[in-house]
Amino acid sequence: MPQALILAGSRPGSDPLAASAGVSHKALIEIDGMPMLARVADALRQAGFDRIAVSTQPGPVADLAVTLGLTVSAAQAGPSRSVAVAFEQLGAPLLVTTSDHGLLQAEWITRFVADVPRSADVAALLAQRERIEEALPGSRRTYLRFADGAWSGCNLFYLNSPRSAAALELWQIVEADRKKPWRIVRRLGLGPLIAYLRGKLTMHRAVAHLGKLADVEAAVVESAFGLAAVDVDTQDDLIAVRALAAAAKPGGDGNDRAFRPA
Numbered sequence: 001m002p003q004a005l006i007l008a009g010s011r012p013g014s015d016p017l018a019a020s021a022g023v024s025h026k027a028l029i030e031i032d033g034m035p036m037l038a039r040v041a042d043a044l045r046q047a048g049f050d051r052i053a054v055s056t057q058p059g060p061v062a063d064l065a066v067t068l069g070l071t072v073s074a075a076q077a078g079p080s081r082s083v084a085v086a087f088e089q090l091g092a093p094l095l096v097t098t099s100d101h102g103l104l105q106a107e108w109i110t111r112f113v114a115d116v117p118r119s120a121d122v123a124a125l126l127a128q129r130e131r132i133e134e135a136l137p138g139s140r141r142t143y144l145r146f147a148d149g150a151w152s153g154c155n156l157f158y159l160n161s162p163r164s165a166a167a168l169e170l171w172q173i174v175e176a177d178r179k180k181p182w183r184i185v186r187r188l189g190l191g192p193l194i195a196y197l198r199g200k201l202t203m204h205r206a207v208a209h210l211g212k213l214a215d216v217e218a219a220v221v222e223s224a225f226g227l228a229a230v231d232v233d234t235q236d237d238l239i240a241v242r243a244l245a246a247a248a249k250p251g252g253d254g255n256d257r258a259f260r261p262a
Contacts, residue, residue, distance in 0.1 A: 002047075002048050002049045002050060002051070002093075002095075003049060003050075003051035003052070003053070003090050003093075003094055003095070004044045004049040004051070004052050004053070004094065004095040004096070004097065005052075005053050005054075005055060005073070005083065005086045005087075005090065005094055005095070005096045005097075006037065006040055006041065006044075006052065006053070006054045006055065006070075006097055006098065006099050007055050007075075007079050007082060007083070007096065007097070007098045007099065008025075008027040008037055008054050008055060008056040008061050008065070008075075008098070008099035009055055009056050009057060009075030009076075009079070009082055010025050010026070010056070010057060010061070010075075017029070017232070017233075017234070017235065017238065020235065021238070024059070024060050025059070025060060025061050026099070026100055026232070027056070027061045027064075027099035027100070028060060028061065028064065029102075029232065029238065031102045031103075031232075031241055031242055031245050032242065032245040032246055035064060036099055036100055036101075036102045036232065037054065037061060037064055037065065037068070037099045038064070038068055039102060039104065040097060040098075040099055040101050040102075040104050041054075041068050041070060043101075043104040043105055043106050043108075043109065044095070044097070044104075044106075044109065046106035047106040047107075047109035047110050047113075048110070049095065049109075051071070051090075052070045052071070053070065053071040053072070053073045053086055053089070053090060054070050054071070054072055054073065054099070055073045055074070055075045055076075055082040055083070055085075055086055056072065056073075056075050056099075057074075057075050061099075073085060073086040073089060079171075080168055080171040083096055083157075083159075083168055083171070084165065084168045084169075087159060087164065087165060087168065088165075091162070092159050092160060092161050092162050092164055093158065093159060093160050093161070094158075094159040094164075095109065095113065095156070095157070095158055095159075096156070096157040096158075096159065097109075097155055097156050097157075098155045098231060100155075100231045100232040100233070101155050101156075101231050102231065102232045102238075102241040102245070103227050103228075103230055103241055103244060103245065104228075105225070105228075107225075108125075108154075108156070108223070108225050108228045109156065111223075111224060111225075112125045112154075112156050112158065112221055112223070113158060115221045116158050116160060116219065116221055117217075117219050119217055120158075120160055120217050120218065120219040121159075121160055121161045121163040121164050121166075121167060121211070121216035121217050121218065122157065122158065122159055122160060122164045122167040122211070122216055122217075122218050122219075123157070123158045123160065123218070123219040123220070123221050124153065124154075124156070124157050124158075124207070124218075124219075124220060124221070125153075125154040125155075125156040125157070125221050125222075125223050125228065126151040126152065126153055126154060126203065126220055126221070126222060126223065126229075127151065127152055127154055127222070127223040127225070127226055127228055127229040128149045128150070128151060128222065129141075129143055129149065129150040129151070129152065130149075131223070131224075131225075131226040132152060132226040132227075132229050132230070133226070134226055135225070135226025135227045135230075136226065136227060136230055136240060136244075139230060139237075139240065140234075140236065141229055141230070144203065146196070146201055146202050146203040146206060147195075147199055147200050147201055147202045148202040148203055148204065149203070151203050151220075152229040153229065154223050154228040154229045155231055156228070163215075163216050164216065166214040166215055166216050167211065167214045167216045167218060169214065170210060170213055170214040185201065185206060187210075187213065188206065188209045188210065188213070189209075192205070192206065192209055203220055204219075204220050207219065207220045227244070
């Protein structure tokens with residue numbers, strides 16, 4: 001049974017983006033008249049996932065999840081711990097995404113899952129900068145620069161086997177360094193670090209090395225869709241995502257190319 005987890009936990013205190021949109025939590029921000037959580041759940045269902053859990057705290061987001069027919073998993077301190085708890089409950093294989101993936105499309109999901117190597121215990125979807133900027137010129141994302149390009153995460157992960165639990169422990173270790181690739185590479189040892197500093201280390205090789213540290217096979221899957229890397233982190237993101245969603249629906253301005261491979 002295909003199953004998925006949506007991360008929708010909140011940090012302590014008010015979320016400025018949610019507050020600016022007049023809602024209590026970011027997952028409740030509406031895109032084209034639908035809360036982002038509902039949009040993500042709809043995309044997952046269209047992709048064939050019939051068992052979907054939401055990691056969140058008690059409150060409005062959990063209430064919406066129940067209304068949508070989703071299972072609620074208790075959010076923990078940090079995404080990696082939240083995934084670990086849900087993984088214990090749901091098992092493998094498990095697709096993981098986030099509630100702020102406001103443009104998520106079923107085709108992105110099915111393509112990702114199909115491209116995950118069968119031997120991989122865990123895989124992450126990433127997109128190249130050129131593809132992202134072609135799909136959404138001017139988009140400001142966080143990029144990890146390696147010899148094979150500048151990459152941005154797409155908030156889609158696949159835990160393909162029970163061994164994936166070991167990768168979640170490593171995720172907790174590197175979570176704080178996610179925007180500083182040299183610190184992550186430093187954990188791989190002297191050889192990979194020197195290769196990185198010389199501009200010789202590829203993203204694929206770095207992720208494979210990280211997997212070895214956790215005794216799992218880890219893989220990078222390159223996205224064919226630049227917009228897969230666009231989530232709603234800032235006010236500019238929200239404006240862009242709302243415009244793209246409105247343009248893509250029937251009766252929009254016809255700019256539905258944004259939802260096709262860049």
